[in-house]
Amino acid sequence: MLGTKRTLPKGFLESIVENICTYGIPALLAIGGFEAYEGVLQLVEVHGHYEELHHHVNNIPGTDFSLGFNTALNATMERCDRIKQSASGTKHHVFIVETMGGYCGYLAMVTGIAVGADAAYIFEDLFNIHELKANVEHMMEKMKTDMQRGLVLWNEKCHDHYTTEFLYNLYSSESKAIFDCRTNVLGHLQQGGIPTPSDRNYGTKLGVKAMLWVLGKLHEVYHKRWVSANAPHSACVIDLKKAVAFSPVTELKKDTDLEHRMQWEQWWLSLRPMLKMLAHYCISMTA
CATH class of the missing domain: 3.40.50.460 (Phosphofructokinase domain)
Structure with a gap:
């Protein structure tokens, strides 16, 4: 519980890199909302300017069903x-x-x-x-x-x-x-x-999946005393869709409306006609 505010890393990159080196941080698991995703994306996009950030593995929960929504x-x-x-x-x-x-x-x-x-x-x-x-x-x-x-x-x-x-x-x-x-x-x-049973179970599953994935990636890219992790799959979002999956944050950028903090396409909009049917509007099933 760090007590941090909604501050993105873009203006503090020098301090972030310094702390990464000072404490020897090999991986970062970011848990949060849209700021967590955007913060990880900013770190990934400056990989080329800061060699220390190549040592990072990042991943956050989100996508179709965010943790806590239930x-x-x-x-x-x-x-x-x-x-x-x-x-x-x-x-x-x-x-x-x-x-x-x-x-x-x-x-x-x-x-x-x-x-x-x-x-x-x-x-x-x-x-x-x-x-x-x-x-x-x-x-x-x-x-x-x-x-x-x-x-x-x-x-x-x-x-x-x-x-x-x-x-x-x-x-x-x-x-x-x-x-x-x-x-x-x-x-x-x-x-x-009080979190619902669904959110509690998803939280546990995501935590286990995320840590196993991070450890697996560290083993893949570990070279003697340092970790080199600058491939797209070294920085991923853990997705809650039909199954738990990992998607590179850079690939998700094109599908993300950064201004409005959501995906461009929403799968659930197909449920809209159901609402009108329940309210007794005259509407067809194909609307």
Whole structure:
């Protein structure tokens, strides 16, 4: 537990190299979020300028399923269920819930499917005022049925101008007094808590896999008193996909949106139609 802040190594390379030499560090296992990946990438990209950095083996968890997501999803789902439960004794309430996740809408969308949300607005699926209006009209029609409460999820950075406050004002204004709106910003309530069994098991598996991989690479590149590790596979991300795998950080760069801190292509967007089906929109299976 180093207590470090989100500071990338680019401006401190001389100090990093000095410490590597001072303490004889042969390998580096970076555990963290996007900064960990970007930090490792910066170290790899300056291999040619610092011979000492050729002695590094780097790897971090991430990709399709990041460690801790399952715990955050459970926390978000639990709070949304509580919000829906609190509304069960009243009618004509629409709750607008803002989730965390940066520019990545995975948490908002998967939670939406799990709790039966009426809509989940995310950065990856562009929307406009016409779609927002259609959602409000759909909500008004829903209020005429036995299900007289609504839940809308809103990813924190899904739009520069259509904010949580804007959405609240829009739904409130267009509801024509048929329903009233409430907002709930979950914020850091989604973080921390007790890790789920899935995350605990994945954490153990990743730790073992990572250390075995690091040791194996050190044995491959060890030459008497030094380690020479400057090949692409000497700096990898440990992936959670269909199976645990290792991908060179340099190869992942072309697939990464560094500005928005996520992958360019999101496999889970194919699940979007399922959300609308559960909310009783008229949509086909091939949409």
